[in-house]
Amino acid sequence: MISPVTSFHLPEILQDVIPPNISCNKIIFVCIGTDRSTGDSLGPLVGSFLKKKGYRNVIGTINNLVHAKNLYEKLSEVPINKKVIVIDSMLGKVDSIGKFYVFNGGLKPGAGVGKELDAVGDYSISGVVNVGGFLSQQVLQYTELSLVLKMAEEITEAIEKRFPLPEWLKTSNEMNWRITS
Template sequence: MLHYSHYLDKNSVAYLSDAIIQHYASNPVYTEIVVVCIGTNRYSGDSLGPMVGSQLLAGMKGQRHIHVYGTLDNPVHALNIHKTIAHISQKHGRAYVIAVDACLGQFYKIGTLQVVEEPLQPGVSLDKKLPPIGHIHIKGIINNYGALNHKVLEHTSLTFVQEMSGVVSRILTRAVQQISSQLQAAELPGDNSSQATR
């Protein structure tokens, strides 16, 4: 199922976070939450995920059952996503995984945030075949899809992406705070870290 709202819509945070909360509630068997924010710090248009990751990491310190992968300092991208997925599978085997990414779309949809109740297929806009990730994902349409998608990513407004990342962060913060109170009490073997980042 797809839920969407423009990032400037004042109801977008409540509406899209509720969609994530309701999806989790349909099968609440997890002991942790992992948020994987995909992208790179090399292109403004592809920095939405790492910006969100950095904001979440700063706002969720000390919450030991919430783990964030993909920040501006340590992004998750095409070159390390296989390794990251393998690490998450090993360390967080019973985690509810939320993926975050930027994407390109039709011109009139720019600025739209989408919560999709299925794994994220990263790299589709750039014709990359990367492994799916997440139980659910949120993506922001940051620019127009066309023939020169790499150039589009390079020339997307950084201010626009920063504004959108702030809304995505608020959506995820609200959702994660609600979900964390419903997590199963079981501890994972070998999990003695307070928060994971990559």
Template sequence: MGLLIAKLKTIFAEAEEQQREVVFLCIGSDRYIGDSLGPLIGSMLLESGISHSVYGTLEEPVHAFNLKVALKDIHRQNSNPLVISIDASLGTKEQVGNVLFNEGPLVPGKALEKMLPEVGDYHFQGIVNYLDPFPSSQFLNDTRLHTVMKLAKLITEIIVDSDNEQ
């Protein structure tokens, strides 16, 4: 966790030097437990008083139907934004509960074969469930709330600790 906090601190500092505004884009829907990771994190980040902009909360989620509008809003309301996207993801059974952080855009809805725009300069993925023989929509319904909450708290803590230590 310490290495990830250090990496985020560096990203925040470089963004400030380049006069880029850091924006967190938390993707998902509160209508399915497995897809609620992003909006949970967005709400937790706002409650923490983070110094960066946050799009996608439990009250106003960013999901497949409004993602393009949200992206336009981000670019309209933020000067040269550096977008860090956050979304739930599916992995292997052994990966459930892991957090991935990578440079480059996130492809939301990929596991469910949705065609959505790639988003973010960096991205977090929380592995909330795994692929198995059930129909795709079943993954979102069979995800444990405990797993989603644990990941949401962990990712929020990483981001808040990175922001507070500036």
């Protein structure tokens, strides 16, 4: 069983799991979740942060969500020659809250709340936002926003280290705080 990692180790795990020959221009980030549940907003927040930093290869932001109802439609937008890195929140054990899992392979979105969707992605990054088990939907709903925002920033920073953008594509830091446009 793979152990969760802290944000400190996240960049090195991305280096270990995703082969070095896979560069930023060979991937699409698919950020899954919704803005209607705090715990499930991790993916769209990461997508929004990445877009604000200049990443163009992102599907799924706060303003253009990827969720269970449109997942396969959104995945059809991915060019065949691109690798998909899926980013989503998950529920886990108490001692894993705030930590991350990185997998060589996809993940099954919504599995923690009883949805039965096919696994998607070539690689996946999951953040444990709360404890799983009893009343999963409500647990996601009442997850602390501050934790989810912190984790979204940590994933974004790790992605920036593993898949740096050329200087000419980067946006100014003055605009990075706004996620609503």
